[in-house]
Amino acid sequence: MLATLLAVGGYAAYKAYNNYVVRLLTVPGCAAGTGANAIPLDFGQAADAAIIAGVAERKHLPRQALTIAYATALQESKLENLDYGTLDSVGIFQQRPSQGWGTVTELEDPAYAAGAFFAALVKIPGYTRLPVYVAAQDVQHSADGYAYEQYAQTGALLAAEFTAIPHAVTCWYSPATQAANQGVSTRLNLAAAIAGLAGTFGRPQRGGPVLAESTATGDGSGTFAVTAAGGWAVASWLVANAGSYGITQVRYGGYQWTAGLTETSWQTDPGGGSGSIVAS
Structure with a gap:
């Protein structure tokens, strides 16, 4: 019994230490794709x-x-x-x-x-x-x-x-550290993000990748109505530029990206719609 407890305790300690080392050695960055085909950026x-x-x-x-x-x-x-x-x-x-x-x-x-x-x-x-x-x-x-x-x-x-490929682009970093490195605030700057989106995708309009946009008065999140063809390009842009605008979450197409120091930053999100992207 004592041997079993020692083994379990030893494994728990090893696992905790191993998780700590993984977090310690994770270098902030981005990638396109997953697994062996992932392209580091x-x-x-x-x-x-x-x-x-x-x-x-x-x-x-x-x-x-x-x-x-x-x-x-x-x-x-x-x-x-x-x-x-x-x-x-x-x-x-x-x-x-x-x-x-x-x-x-x-x-x-x-x-x-x-x-x-x-x-x-x-x-x-x-x-x-x-x-x-x-x-x-x-x-x-x-x-x-x-x-x-x-x-x-x-x-x-x-x-x-x-x-085209869902949740293929991801970035991982500490939001506070990333903001400090870029000389920006950690607060959500949705107005600047909207301007950046427009500079890339054009103003929201029928026939464009972004059809419409709105800002919630409660949490300050932004919702972007997108076309099926352009949706993941817009979501990828939001993730790749999130650190510049204080964006910590992007929801789209049944998935949610959360800013953090882990390479598995996209998670399934049953509530994430396919017709609009929510950035907060």
Whole structure:
């Protein structure tokens, strides 16, 4: 009996210690996908990827356009919004003001940069049927166009995960620490989140990814009516940018994401509707 109690007690102590070590070693970050196919992302990469997906949704572009954009951004900047580059190149696509892409300020805005990239891409005849590297090179005119091909598969995975696969995008962090690192308040700033959404997906309107929005007077939560095609892109954007706006929960499609230092941040939520997203 004593041996059994010691064994049980020892196991409990081991489990508690093991859980502590797991929490201690969990590094804040984001990911797209799960398991062996998960693609690790830092916070900047996740936010940029969500913005590119949102712009593609606003423009009603096919998924292949998003795949090409991701492959290009991964090759050009590792999906980071850079303020430097070769010659006068800047931003996630390393576009050059001197080549007519826009001003430095404009190109360092990921939504603008993505819009400029897609505007050039759709002018290429049959771009969805071209190899990814060919379509990307026709837009970028890079020194080594074939280099984009190494990111074609990753680009395709990201395109599906940020727009179509339910709860595929997640971020994990301590909300207080994340807010301090970003120099923002931990309080919910829904007005800023709504403005950020509009800058990516466009103003709520019929035919857009976001159909309508409303703010609750009680808890200050925001509800966004979304299309079935654009819903997960909007939810992914909210999760990827949650730390900037004090958002700690996102509910959609039968799931709820909660900000916290754990990689299993999406949980089933039977009350989560499929026609609207609630952010709080």
